[in-house]
Amino acid sequence: MISQRTDKLLAEPQGLDDQFRNNYISRLVTTLTAHWSGPQDYYKLLGLSKDSDDRQIKKAYRSLSKKYHPDKNPDDDSAHQRFVEIAEAYDVLIDPELRKIYDQHGHEGVKQHQQGGQRGGGGHDPFDLFSRFFGGGGHFGRGQRRGQNMEVRINVPLRDFYTGADHEFKVNKQVICEACEGSGSEDGQRDTCHKCHGQGMVIQKHMLAPGIFQQMQMQCDVCGGRGSTVKHKCKKCGGHRVVRAEESFELHVERGMPQGVRVTYENEGDESPDWEAGDLVAHLSEKEPELGKEDKEKTDGTFFRRKDQSLFWREVLSLREAWMGGWTRNLTHLDGHVVRLSRERGQVVQPGTVQIVEGEGMPIWRHEGDGPEYGALHVEYVVVLPDAMEKSFEQDMWNTWEKYRKKKGVDLFADSGRPIPKPSGHDEL
Numbered sequence: 031m032i033s034q035r036t037d038k039l040l041a042e043p044q045g046l047d048d049q050f051r052n053n054y055i056s057r058l059v060t061t062l063t064a065h066w067s068g069p070q071d072y073y074k075l076l077g078l079s080k081d082s083d084d085r086q087i088k089k090a091y092r093s094l095s096k097k098y099h100p101d102k103n104p105d106d107d108s109a110h111q112r113f114v115e116i117a118e119a120y121d122v123l124i125d126p127e128l129r130k131i132y133d134q135h136g137h138e139g140v141k142q143h144q145q146g147g148q149r150g151g152g153g154h155d156p157f158d159l160f161s162r163f164f165g166g167g168g169h170f171g172r173g174q175r176r177g178q179n180m181e182v183r184i185n186v187p188l189r190d191f192y193t194g195a196d197h198e199f200k201v202n203k204q205v206i207c208e209a210c211e212g213s214g215s216e217d218g219q220r221d222t223c224h225k226c227h228g229q230g231m232v233i234q235k236h237m238l239a240p241g242i243f244q245q246m247q248m249q250c251d252v253c254g255g256r257g258s259t260v261k262h263k264c265k266k267c268g269g270h271r272v273v274r275a276e277e278s279f280e281l282h283v284e285r286g287m288p289q290g291v292r293v294t295y296e297n298e299g300d301e302s303p304d305w306e307a308g309d310l311v312a313h314l315s316e317k318e319p320e321l322g323k324e325d326k327e328k329t330d331g332t333f334f335r336r337k338d339q340s341l342f343w344r345e346v347l348s349l350r351e352a353w354m355g356g357w358t359r360n361l362t363h364l365d366g367h368v369v370r371l372s373r374e375r376g377q378v379v380q381p382g383t384v385q386i387v388e389g390e391g392m393p394i395w396r397h398e399g400d401g402p403e404y405g406a407l408h409v410e411y412v413v414v415l416p417d418a419m420e421k422s423f424e425q426d427m428w429n430t431w432e433k434y435r436k437k438k439g440v441d442l443f444a445d446s447g448r449p450i451p452k453p454s455g456h457d458e459l
């Protein structure tokens with residue numbers, strides 16, 4: 031699982047030039063003597079649980095070693111120290127025997143075991159690990175190539191935008207082969223190409239005319255421009271150094287997040303040993319509302335419509351309710367709380383009236399200060415007239431209208447300001 035708040039990861043290095051390596055090792059020594067304060071829990075250091083498998087350990091190590099790599103953190107001694115500790119933790123946890131000893135006897139046990147001779151004193155060069163992951167050759171520095179960003183669209187229900195929610199989503203992407211650590215080689219061995227001697231390019235001569243040659247630089251056809259070849263291809267990736275895999279990501283939908291918001295997972299795009307992975311960008315949009323199976327999916331709120339911080343709802347009233355009042359509606363909001371709408375007897379609601387209920391709209395995203403924490407809910411009233419009536423009811427109503435309309439009538443034409451046709455005389459209540 032990868033969290034969306036990942037720190038920007040370091041470019042995938044191709045190796046280290048000697049000057050850099052020497053500089054780094056001397057800085058490393060300083061760091062170690064100046065800041066060493068005793069070992070930390072290896073699992074905690076890598077952000078893992080005790081039952082993590084090799085794949086998780088490798089993954090954690092890969093991303094942390096990029097994050098704390100000295101090139102990413104120039105002049106930051108604590109990052110350098112971290113980098114070394116992470117390498118040490120990885121070294122132990124990835125070795126089944128050492129891991130077992132560590133689980134049972136802790137740091138002391140591992141130390142004793144290593145001093146017992148088999149491991150040669152416990153000192154190690156973090157760059158060994160590093161080169162294991164990132165292969166040899168090439169240059170390590172700024173201005174590396176970067177892969178394209180990957181875009182995914184994720185639909186979440188309106189309710190999640192209201193209450194906030196955690197989701198997991200899966201992305202099928204290109205990842206560095208775990209089996210060969212991106213070397214493409216079964217035994218981790220890459221040999222310098224015999225044709226181009228590691229340059230990746232060869233000079234070819236073309237004869238343009240007898241005695242006249244043109245020299246052209248071409249990509250080496252033996253190694254495909256990589257400068258190195260592999261005798262025993264990795265079985266998992268077939269020497270391609272990358273495989274396709276499904277990875278899970280954690281998505282935290284924040285309360286009130288706007289639709290269309292982009293959540294960036296830095297350097298989580300397609301991986302390759304040849305470039306720095308681009309970002310994975312998740313676009314959040316709102317799912318079409320549907321009546322789900324769970325109770326929480328059956329609220330009125332499920333069918334609220336949203337525009338920015340406002341929510342909209344259409345409430346239907348019968349003729350009697352609109353006209354005579356004396357009614358109550360309990361709207362269940364997106365989180366299940368009830369918004370009560372009502373009118374006393376005698377309170378008329380005209381069709382098309384919009385009632386604004388403050389504080390019942392969307393939460394304000396990342397609310398700060400004293401302003402309102404929520405937008406408003408806009409309730410539009412629609413009045414439905416009965417189109418079939420019982421005969422006796424119809425008769426009663428008719429008589430009632432007849433009785434009162436002449437007494438208390440309103441002249442609609444006079445009110446409307448339109449020219450009065452002749453003959454006038456249609457009164458209505």
Ligand SMILES: [Zn+2]
Binds near residue numbers: 207208209215264
């Ligand atoms: Zn492989």
Ligand SMILES: [Zn+2]
Binds near residue numbers: 255257
């Ligand atoms: Zn070659």
